[in-house]
Amino acid sequence: DAMVIQNPRYQVTQFGKPVTLSCSQTLNHNVMYWYQQKSSQAPKLLFHYYDKDFNNEADTPDNFQSRRPNTSFCFLDIRSPGLGDAAMYLCATSREPWSGGWDTEAFFGQGTRLTVV
Protein backbone atom coordinates (compact mmCIF):
# COMPACT_ATOMS: atom_id res chain seq x y z
CA ASP A 1 0.00 0.00 0.00
CA ALA A 2 1.27 3.46 -0.90
CA MET A 3 2.59 5.25 2.18
CA VAL A 4 3.25 8.65 0.63
CA ILE A 5 0.55 9.70 -1.77
CA GLN A 6 0.68 12.67 -4.09
CA ASN A 7 -2.28 14.12 -5.93
CA PRO A 8 -2.73 14.65 -8.71
CA ARG A 9 -0.15 12.64 -10.68
CA TYR A 10 -0.38 15.10 -13.56
CA GLN A 11 -1.39 18.73 -13.29
CA VAL A 12 -1.79 21.22 -16.11
CA THR A 13 -2.13 24.83 -15.07
CA GLN A 14 -2.28 28.13 -16.85
CA PHE A 15 0.53 30.64 -16.74
CA GLY A 16 -0.02 32.83 -13.67
CA LYS A 17 -2.91 30.80 -12.25
CA PRO A 18 -2.35 29.60 -8.66
CA VAL A 19 -2.01 25.86 -8.27
CA THR A 20 -1.79 23.55 -5.25
CA LEU A 21 -0.16 20.15 -5.12
CA SER A 22 -0.95 17.82 -2.26
CA CYS A 23 0.86 15.11 -0.36
CA SER A 24 -0.36 12.79 2.34
CA GLN A 25 1.43 10.14 4.39
CA THR A 26 0.34 7.20 6.49
CA LEU A 27 3.74 6.70 8.14
CA ASN A 28 3.27 9.27 10.92
CA HIS A 29 6.68 10.69 10.08
CA ASN A 30 7.75 13.97 11.61
CA VAL A 31 9.51 15.42 8.59
CA MET A 32 8.01 16.17 5.19
CA TYR A 33 9.94 17.54 2.20
CA TRP A 34 9.17 19.02 -1.19
CA TYR A 35 11.63 18.54 -4.03
CA GLN A 36 11.53 19.97 -7.54
CA GLN A 37 13.04 18.06 -10.44
CA LYS A 38 13.32 19.78 -13.79
CA SER A 39 14.06 17.82 -16.93
CA SER A 40 17.52 16.15 -16.90
CA GLN A 41 18.39 17.76 -13.57
CA ALA A 42 18.83 16.49 -10.04
CA PRO A 43 15.89 16.78 -7.62
CA LYS A 44 16.31 19.99 -5.62
CA LEU A 45 15.00 20.62 -2.12
CA LEU A 46 12.51 23.49 -1.93
CA PHE A 47 11.56 23.33 1.76
CA HIS A 48 10.69 20.96 4.56
CA TYR A 49 8.63 20.76 7.71
CA TYR A 50 9.88 19.26 10.94
CA ASP A 51 6.58 18.77 12.70
CA LYS A 52 5.07 22.27 12.40
CA ASP A 53 8.38 24.07 11.93
CA PHE A 54 8.77 25.32 8.38
CA ASN A 55 12.25 25.50 6.85
CA ASN A 56 12.73 27.24 3.54
CA GLU A 57 15.82 26.73 1.39
CA ALA A 58 17.61 30.03 0.76
CA ASP A 59 17.20 29.86 -3.01
CA THR A 60 13.55 28.78 -3.12
CA PRO A 61 11.58 31.49 -4.95
CA ASP A 62 8.92 33.41 -3.00
CA ASN A 63 6.42 32.15 -5.55
CA PHE A 64 6.52 28.78 -3.75
CA GLN A 65 4.75 28.37 -0.43
CA SER A 66 3.86 25.38 1.69
CA ARG A 67 1.33 24.42 4.34
CA ARG A 68 1.22 21.52 6.74
CA PRO A 69 -2.15 21.57 8.54
CA ASN A 70 -1.49 18.30 10.35
CA THR A 71 1.03 15.44 10.51
CA SER A 72 -0.45 13.61 7.54
CA PHE A 73 -0.83 16.35 4.95
CA CYS A 74 1.46 18.83 3.27
CA PHE A 75 0.66 21.18 0.40
CA LEU A 76 2.79 23.00 -2.14
CA ASP A 77 1.28 26.24 -3.39
CA ILE A 78 2.64 27.97 -6.46
CA ARG A 79 1.18 31.46 -6.44
CA SER A 80 1.88 32.48 -10.02
CA PRO A 81 3.29 29.61 -12.05
CA GLY A 82 5.68 30.50 -14.81
CA LEU A 83 6.85 28.36 -17.70
CA GLY A 84 10.05 27.71 -15.77
CA ASP A 85 8.11 26.05 -12.97
CA ALA A 86 7.17 23.09 -15.14
CA ALA A 87 8.76 20.13 -13.41
CA MET A 88 8.22 16.94 -11.44
CA TYR A 89 7.43 17.75 -7.81
CA LEU A 90 8.32 15.05 -5.31
CA CYS A 91 7.05 14.85 -1.75
CA ALA A 92 9.08 12.83 0.74
CA THR A 93 9.03 11.99 4.43
CA SER A 94 11.50 10.82 7.02
CA ARG A 95 10.80 9.54 10.51
CA GLU A 96 13.15 12.03 12.15
CA PRO A 97 15.43 14.77 10.82
CA TRP A 98 19.01 14.00 9.90
CA SER A 99 19.99 17.08 11.91
CA GLY A 100 19.11 15.02 15.00
CA GLY A 101 21.68 12.40 14.11
CA TRP A 102 19.21 9.87 12.72
CA ASP A 103 20.29 7.36 10.07
CA THR A 104 17.02 7.01 8.29
CA GLU A 105 15.90 6.78 4.72
CA ALA A 106 13.43 9.03 2.96
CA PHE A 107 10.11 7.74 1.64
CA PHE A 108 8.82 9.28 -1.54
CA GLY A 109 5.53 9.73 -3.31
CA GLN A 110 5.18 9.05 -7.03
CA GLY A 111 5.44 12.73 -7.82
CA THR A 112 3.22 15.27 -9.55
CA ARG A 113 4.25 16.32 -13.03
CA LEU A 114 3.29 19.96 -13.48
CA THR A 115 2.82 21.45 -16.94
CA VAL A 116 2.36 25.20 -17.34
CA VAL A 117 0.58 26.39 -20.49
Next chain:
Amino acid sequence: ILNVEQSPQSLHVQEGDSTNFTCSFPSSNFYALHWYRWETAKSPEALFVMTLNGDEKKKGRISATLNTKEGYSYLYIKGSQPEDSATYLCAFIVSESGGGADGLTFGKGTHLIIQP
Protein backbone atom coordinates in the same frame (compact mmCIF):
# COMPACT_ATOMS: atom_id res chain seq x y z
CA ILE B 1 27.13 24.70 -3.46
CA LEU B 2 27.38 20.93 -3.00
CA ASN B 3 28.23 18.95 -6.12
CA VAL B 4 27.07 15.35 -6.40
CA GLU B 5 28.06 13.74 -9.68
CA GLN B 6 26.84 10.44 -11.05
CA SER B 7 28.31 8.58 -13.99
CA PRO B 8 27.49 7.39 -16.47
CA GLN B 9 24.30 9.35 -17.18
CA SER B 10 22.79 6.32 -18.93
CA LEU B 11 23.76 2.73 -19.42
CA HIS B 12 22.51 -0.12 -21.61
CA VAL B 13 23.36 -3.58 -20.28
CA GLN B 14 22.57 -7.04 -21.60
CA GLU B 15 20.42 -9.21 -19.38
CA GLY B 16 22.64 -11.43 -17.28
CA ASP B 17 25.64 -9.08 -17.35
CA SER B 18 26.92 -7.33 -14.26
CA THR B 19 27.35 -3.59 -14.11
CA ASN B 20 28.35 -0.78 -11.82
CA PHE B 21 28.14 2.99 -11.65
CA THR B 22 29.59 5.79 -9.60
CA CYS B 23 28.52 8.59 -7.30
CA SER B 24 31.05 11.30 -6.40
CA PHE B 25 30.45 13.72 -3.55
CA PRO B 26 32.39 16.23 -1.43
CA SER B 27 34.77 14.31 0.85
CA SER B 28 34.68 16.96 3.56
CA ASN B 29 31.77 17.31 5.99
CA PHE B 30 30.32 13.91 5.17
CA TYR B 31 27.30 12.70 7.12
CA ALA B 32 25.60 10.05 5.00
CA LEU B 33 25.04 8.81 1.46
CA HIS B 34 21.78 7.32 0.23
CA TRP B 35 21.06 5.28 -2.90
CA TYR B 36 17.53 5.27 -4.34
CA ARG B 37 16.03 3.31 -7.21
CA TRP B 38 13.34 5.07 -9.23
CA GLU B 39 11.34 2.94 -11.62
CA THR B 40 9.15 4.62 -14.21
CA ALA B 41 5.71 5.60 -12.85
CA LYS B 42 6.69 4.57 -9.33
CA SER B 43 8.12 6.27 -6.24
CA PRO B 44 11.86 6.49 -5.63
CA GLU B 45 12.68 3.72 -3.18
CA ALA B 46 15.63 3.55 -0.80
CA LEU B 47 18.26 0.91 -1.50
CA PHE B 48 20.95 1.81 0.98
CA VAL B 49 21.78 4.32 3.70
CA MET B 50 25.56 4.45 4.15
CA THR B 51 27.34 6.33 6.90
CA LEU B 52 30.75 4.80 7.58
CA ASN B 53 33.91 4.89 5.49
CA GLY B 54 34.49 1.42 4.06
CA ASP B 55 30.80 0.51 4.38
CA GLU B 56 29.66 -2.26 2.08
CA LYS B 57 25.95 -3.02 1.87
CA LYS B 58 24.11 -5.71 -0.02
CA LYS B 59 20.51 -6.37 -0.96
CA GLY B 60 20.07 -9.42 -3.15
CA ARG B 61 22.04 -8.87 -6.36
CA ILE B 62 22.71 -5.21 -5.60
CA SER B 63 25.58 -3.99 -3.46
CA ALA B 64 27.25 -0.69 -2.70
CA THR B 65 30.57 0.49 -1.35
CA LEU B 66 31.52 3.78 0.25
CA ASN B 67 34.80 5.70 0.38
CA THR B 68 34.28 8.91 2.34
CA LYS B 69 37.96 9.90 2.29
CA GLU B 70 38.05 10.17 -1.49
CA GLY B 71 34.37 10.99 -1.90
CA TYR B 72 32.85 8.21 -3.96
CA SER B 73 30.40 5.33 -3.79
CA TYR B 74 29.91 2.50 -6.25
CA LEU B 75 26.68 0.65 -6.88
CA TYR B 76 27.03 -2.87 -8.32
CA ILE B 77 24.34 -5.01 -9.90
CA LYS B 78 25.20 -8.66 -10.46
CA GLY B 79 23.44 -10.63 -13.21
CA SER B 80 21.20 -7.79 -14.41
CA GLN B 81 17.51 -8.56 -14.91
CA PRO B 82 14.89 -6.55 -16.83
CA GLU B 83 13.31 -5.50 -13.54
CA ASP B 84 16.56 -3.70 -12.66
CA SER B 85 15.77 -1.11 -15.36
CA ALA B 86 15.36 2.18 -13.48
CA THR B 87 17.06 5.45 -12.63
CA TYR B 88 19.48 5.09 -9.73
CA LEU B 89 19.88 8.24 -7.67
CA CYS B 90 22.52 8.89 -5.07
CA ALA B 91 21.95 11.56 -2.43
CA PHE B 92 24.47 13.15 -0.11
CA ILE B 93 23.85 14.57 3.35
CA VAL B 94 26.37 17.10 4.60
CA SER B 95 27.40 17.07 8.24
CA GLU B 96 26.22 19.98 10.38
CA SER B 97 26.87 20.44 14.11
CA GLY B 98 26.08 17.05 15.60
CA GLY B 99 24.03 15.64 12.79
CA GLY B 100 23.21 15.96 9.16
CA ALA B 101 21.69 18.72 7.12
CA ASP B 102 17.94 18.56 6.74
CA GLY B 103 17.70 17.57 3.13
CA LEU B 104 19.23 15.36 0.49
CA THR B 105 21.50 16.74 -2.22
CA PHE B 106 20.91 14.51 -5.21
CA GLY B 107 22.93 13.64 -8.26
CA LYS B 108 21.20 13.60 -11.64
CA GLY B 109 21.00 9.81 -11.61
CA THR B 110 22.16 6.94 -13.78
CA HIS B 111 19.45 5.69 -16.13
CA LEU B 112 19.91 1.92 -16.49
CA ILE B 113 18.27 -0.07 -19.26
CA ILE B 114 18.54 -3.85 -19.25
CA GLN B 115 18.19 -5.33 -22.71
CA PRO B 116 16.78 -8.88 -22.97
